[in-house]
Amino acid sequence: MIQLMIALAIGNILLAVGFLAEAQQPAKIIRIGYLSAGDPTSRGYRIDAFRDGLKELGYIEGKNILIEYRFAQTDPERLPELARELVALKVDVIFVTSRPATEAVKNATQIIPIVTSSGDPVASKYVAGLAQPGGNITGLTNFSSELVGKRLELLKELMPKLTHIAGLHTPGEPLPDTWGNTEAVARSLGMRLHSAEVRVRDDLEPAFAAIKKSRAGALITLRSPLLVKDLSKRIIDLAGENRLPAIYDEERFPRLGGLMSYGVNLADVDRRAATYVGKILKGAKPASLPVEQPTKFDLSINLKTAKALGLKIPAHVLMEATAVIE
Amino acid sequence: MLPGIQNVKAVLSTAEASKIQNNISWNRGRLVRHYFLISLVLISGGLVTSGLSELYFRYQESSAELVQLQQEITSGAAWKIEQFVEEIERITRGATKSREITERGFSPDYQFELRRLLVIAPAISEAVAMDSDGTSRVSASRFPRVLTGAAKTDAVMPALQAVKNGNSYFGSVYFHRDSEPYMTVAVPIERYAGRLIGALQVQVNLKYVWDLLSKLRVGAKGYAYAVAQNGDLIAHPDIMLVLQRRNVVDLDQVRSAFQAPANAQRPTWTIAKNLQGRKVFSSWSPLPTLGAMVFVERPVEEVYGPLYASLIRTSGLLLVGLCMSLVAALFVARRVVRPLETLRNGVERIGRGDMNSRLELKTGDEIEVLAEEFNKMAENLHRAYDELEHKVTERTRDLAIANERLQELDQLKSDFVSNVSHELRTPLTAIKGAVDLVLREVAGPLTEKQIHYLTRVRSNTQHLTSLINDVLDLSKIESGSSEVKFNRVSLSSLVHEVIETLRPVAAEKAIRLDPIVTERSIFVLADPDKINQVLMNLIGNAIKFTPASGKVTVSASRNGQKNVQVSVSDTGPGVLPSERKTIFDKFYQIADEEGAKPKGTGLGLAICKALVELHGGKIWVESEVKQGSTFNFTLPADIPENLRSSSSEDTKARTSDTGLVT
Numbered sequence: 001m002i003q004l005m006i007a008l009a010i011g012n013i014l015l016a017v018g019f020l021a022e023a024q025q026p027a028k029i030i031r032i033g034y035l036s037a038g039d040p041t042s043r044g045y046r047i048d049a050f051r052d053g054l055k056e057l058g059y060i061e062g063k064n065i066l067i068e069y070r071f072a073q074t075d076p077e078r079l080p081e082l083a084r085e086l087v088a089l090k091v092d093v094i095f096v097t098s099r100p101a102t103e104a105v106k107n108a109t110q111i112i113p114i115v116t117s118s119g120d121p122v123a124s125k126y127v128a129g130l131a132q133p134g135g136n137i138t139g140l141t142n143f144s145s146e147l148v149g150k151r152l153e154l155l156k157e158l159m160p161k162l163t164h165i166a167g168l169h170t171p172g173e174p175l176p177d178t179w180g181n182t183e184a185v186a187r188s189l190g191m192r193l194h195s196a197e198v199r200v201r202d203d204l205e206p207a208f209a210a211i212k213k214s215r216a217g218a219l220i221t222l223r224s225p226l227l228v229k230d231l232s233k234r235i236i237d238l239a240g241e242n243r244l245p246a247i248y249d250e251e252r253f254p255r256l257g258g259l260m261s262y263g264v265n266l267a268d269v270d271r272r273a274a275t276y277v278g279k280i281l282k283g284a285k286p287a288s289l290p291v292e293q294p295t296k297f298d299l300s301i302n303l304k305t306a307k308a309l310g311l312k313i314p315a316h317v318l319m320e321a322t323a324v325i326e
Numbered sequence: 327m328l329p330g331i332q333n334v335k336a337v338l339s340t341a342e343a344s345k346i347q348n349n350i351s352w353n354r355g356r357l358v359r360h361y362f363l364i365s366l367v368l369i370s371g372g373l374v375t376s377g378l379s380e381l382y383f384r385y386q387e388s389s390a391e392l393v394q395l396q397q398e399i400t401s402g403a404a405w406k407i408e409q410f411v412e413e414i415e416r417i418t419r420g421a422t423k424s425r426e427i428t429e430r431g432f433s434p435d436y437q438f439e440l441r442r443l444l445v446i447a448p449a450i451s452e453a454v455a456m457d458s459d460g461t462s463r464v465s466a467s468r469f470p471r472v473l474t475g476a477a478k479t480d481a482v483m484p485a486l487q488a489v490k491n492g493n494s495y496f497g498s499v500y501f502h503r504d505s506e507p508y509m510t511v512a513v514p515i516e517r518y519a520g521r522l523i524g525a526l527q528v529q530v531n532l533k534y535v536w537d538l539l540s541k542l543r544v545g546a547k548g549y550a551y552a553v554a555q556n557g558d559l560i561a562h563p564d565i566m567l568v569l570q571r572r573n574v575v576d577l578d579q580v581r582s583a584f585q586a587p588a589n590a591q592r593p594t595w596t597i598a599k600n601l602q603g604r605k606v607f608s609s610w611s612p613l614p615t616l617g618a619m620v621f622v623e624r625p626v627e628e629v630y631g632p633l634y635a636s637l638i639r640t641s642g643l644l645l646v647g648l649c650m651s652l653v654a655a656l657f658v659a660r661r662v663v664r665p666l667e668t669l670r671n672g673v674e675r676i677g678r679g680d681m682n683s684r685l686e687l688k689t690g691d692e693i694e695v696l697a698e699e700f701n702k703m704a705e706n707l708h709r710a711y712d713e714l715e716h717k718v719t720e721r722t723r724d725l726a727i728a729n730e731r732l733q734e735l736d737q738l739k740s741d742f743v744s745n746v747s748h749e750l751r752t753p754l755t756a757i758k759g760a761v762d763l764v765l766r767e768v769a770g771p772l773t774e775k776q777i778h779y780l781t782r783v784r785s786n787t788q789h790l791t792s793l794i795n796d797v798l799d800l801s802k803i804e805s806g807s808s809e810v811k812f813n814r815v816s817l818s819s820l821v822h823e824v825i826e827t828l829r830p831v832a833a834e835k836a837i838r839l840d841p842i843v844t845e846r847s848i849f850v851l852a853d854p855d856k857i858n859q860v861l862m863n864l865i866g867n868a869i870k871f872t873p874a875s876g877k878v879t880v881s882a883s884r885n886g887q888k889n890v891q892v893s894v895s896d897t898g899p900g901v902l903p904s905e906r907k908t909i910f911d912k913f914y915q916i917a918d919e920e921g922a923k924p925k926g927t928g929l930g931l932a933i934c935k936a937l938v939e940l941h942g943g944k945i946w947v948e949s950e951v952k953q954g955s956t957f958n959f960t961l962p963a964d965i966p967e968n969l970r971s972s973s974s975e976d977t978k979a980r981t982s983d984t985g986l987v988t
Binding site for chain 1: 435437438441442444445448451467468469501502503504505506531533534565566569570571
């Protein structure tokens with residue numbers, strides 16, 4: 001009898017301990033790492049798009065998810081350290097929006113799932129193939145470099161007599177072979193591409209001086225964290241000062257005074273990237289989540305800038321435009 | 327009621343009560359069951375039949391409706407996709423009607439048309455206008471470098487072949503960068519009808535089909551997807567499956583959809599497992615232009631859920647109805663059986679002898695009439711029984727009185743006989759003593775004549791004494807006061823004893839006296855004194871009735887297992903057949919040859935019969951007139967069952983006198 005009572009008492013204690021342990025265990029908060037090579041202000045609209053995408057899936061920041069933001073402030077040197085920080089925080093998934101950031105996170109972890117919305121993950125060798133990524137990285141392509149050809153075509157359509165064109169770029173960005181490909185397309189269109197390298201912030205003015213010397217009739221900017229994020233406003237201003245018709249890859253450039261842009265809607269891409277984050281949080285493995293390709297491309301034209309440059313936009317180009325700023 | 331009758335009934339009721347009770351309750355149970363089953367079959371039979379047929383037809387109709395509904399949805403989905411492709415074709419054909427197309431070919435401004443095409447149809451990612459020999463003249467693309475090359479190699483020649491006949495060309499589905507589904511559509515470019523200039527070929531991104539299908543709502547969990555001929559997914563609500571280049575050729579529904587010959591009247595639906603392994607109701611419809619098949623699937627439980635719910639509802643109602651009919655049947659059965667049970671209980675009570683019991687049944691039907699008739703019968707029976715009982719009581723009382731009187735009389739007779747005998751013996755003894763003294767000439771010498779007369783007095787006195795003794799014996803035997811003392815007796819020695827005693831008497835008449843005892847060791851269980859008396863009587867009689875130089879034979883032999891037969895034969899005159907019965911009666915005497923009655927009391931054979939019967943034996947005579955007679959009697963070789971108790975204590979008590987106990 002006494003043995004039975006002791007056994008019952010021990011059983012009760014164990015049960016109580018079990019309940020307490022369960023009660024004390026906090027509800028698991030999902031943590032998402034967000035690594036950007038740029039700065040929060042210039043990226044605000046993309047962050048919002050990503051948040052919106054998560055919200056549609058029921059993940060509300062501060063409520064059931066926590067987003068750990070890390071910005072390199074256009075200093076690529078800081079990216080590896082920030083990536084390591086996120087990995088040390090043991091976040092559930094890391095979302096990266098640029099190639100250098102992806103590179104940094106890729107080097108920091110092979111376990112934490114990474115969702116990227118940068119460039120061409122196949123060409124960058126982040127994934128084995130679009131259909132079956134095979135590693136811990138998946139996400140969306142943005143065709144940024146592939147669309148360089150289309151951008152050159154658009155410039156040529158605006159100015160059929162164009163023969164010299166300047167390319168503002170940071171060597172090796174966005175892909176090592178992007179510059180070479182761009183030169184080849186320019187050649188096929190009967191144009192010569194002049195290189196204007198910007199490795200650091202202070203290279204910009206000398207670069208524009210060189211462009212002026214090369215007598216290039218138009219400007220194309222290749223994507224790099226430095227150029228499209230930090231220096232974008234100054235590039236637009238300098239292009240205006242130098243009366244250079246310029247084409248960019250994002251709609252926000254014509255809004256700031258640039259002539260035109262052609263590319264994927266990056267906000268859309270980031271919003272869509274949230275669905276990848278959602279799938280991973282629900283247990284999907286990045287290795288089997290195929291990389292999605294965008295189907296929508298935006299052509300934005302700033303008519304005011306065109307007028308200031310004395311350019312007449314052909315009807316068929318204008319027709320293709322998804323946004324015209326007057 | 328008489329105590330005797332009551333006892334018998336009590337014994338009967340206790341011995342068989344349980345058996346009868348069991349039998350009755352079983353029969354009762356069977357009757358209730360019988361009525362219950364009949365009512366149940368009658369009431370619920372209709373209910374079940376209608377319910378089941380309702381269920382069956384509803385199931386059939388609903389299933390057919392569900393199949394039809396889903397097939398319509400599937401056809402709708404297929405029609406939408408076809409419409410999408412046809413719309414692309416129509417728009418593309420529209421772009422070939424342009425004033426930029428002249429007799430010399432395409433003007434550079436034709437590019438405008440192509441750009442417009444891309445704007446109008448977002449699914450078209452590239453448009454190429456080519457000569458009739460396949461040379462690309464004007465093109466517009468969302469991404470210039472990527473698609474043109476691929477399109478040229480695998481789609482230009484078949485497309486040109488098709489458009490030469492004025493037809494549109496729909497290429498098979500291919501995957502751009504091995505991930506996204508695309509198809510090539512080409513339409514002829516004509517200056518006017520019949521005058522072919524070239525072809526307009528567009529690359530269509532089939533991801534837009536995904537938009538169409540993912541917007542399709544099929545129930546709560548239903549979905550639609552499209553599969554190419556080789557099993558590649560073209561569109562699926564989970565676009566990832568398409569991008570993964572998932573091949574679903576292994577799914578049963580896909581296999582049976584593509585296996586079915588086009589014209590065969592085969593069902594275009596099945597129940598199979600989907601990619602997640604869930605059981606789904608899958609229907610399909612062909613997409614001729616894409617050479618593909620669209621599937622619409624819903625989880626089986628969702629499709630059949632409402633149907634099953636309705637079936638369960640109907641079944642539930644049916645069950646409730648059945649329960650109610652069950653209760654009703656039970657009620658009816660009890661209603662019918664209860665009066666019968668009351669009837670049976672009443673009968674049983676009367677059967678037990680409770681004549682005052684009456685049946686109280688107010689059913690208002692034949693059973694009530696039956697009960698009334700039964701009550702009348704019970705009344706009559708009661709009356710008859712009472713009368714009978716009364717008469718029996720009266721008679722029994724009379725008999726008891728008569729019996730008492732008889733017993734008194736018997737006692738008086740016995741008393742009288744013993745008293746008279748005693749009173750008679752005393753003077754006779756005195757007479758005999760006096761005559762003996764006179765004959766011994768104590769009182770002086772006697773003359774010849776005196777001696778003669780006195781001798782006659784003495785012999786008559788002796789006869790009277792033996793007559794009185796015999797009467798006393800018989801009276802004792804008849805009144806039951808004579809006790810038999812059984813012993814194991816050697817019959818042969820007993821016979822010899824008697825023969826030796828009587829030999830002098832036989833010798834007087836020169837009669838041969840032979841004992842023939844076949845076995846030396848024949849033992850009987852008998853009172854030796856009484857058997858001695860029997861033998862003395864029978865042998866004495868034989869000697870008496872046998873003329874001189876006759877023969878008397880005594881034999882004893884076993885007669886069966888239990889009896890020993892003793893026979894005394896003589897060569898006397900025999901017994902007439904008419905006398906053979908009466909010869910054992912009291913005071914019966916047979917006349918001898920001369921017609922004179924012999925000396926004797928006439929009680930010898932009666933005593934013999936009584937004594938033999940006391941032993942449980944019997945006595946009879948076999949005779950042939952003038953040849954002789956044989957007197958037989960039997961004795962038990964073993965102790966008879968009913969006499970055993972009175973034997974064993976006195977086995978040694980052999981009394982030397984006649985064995986009579988007063």
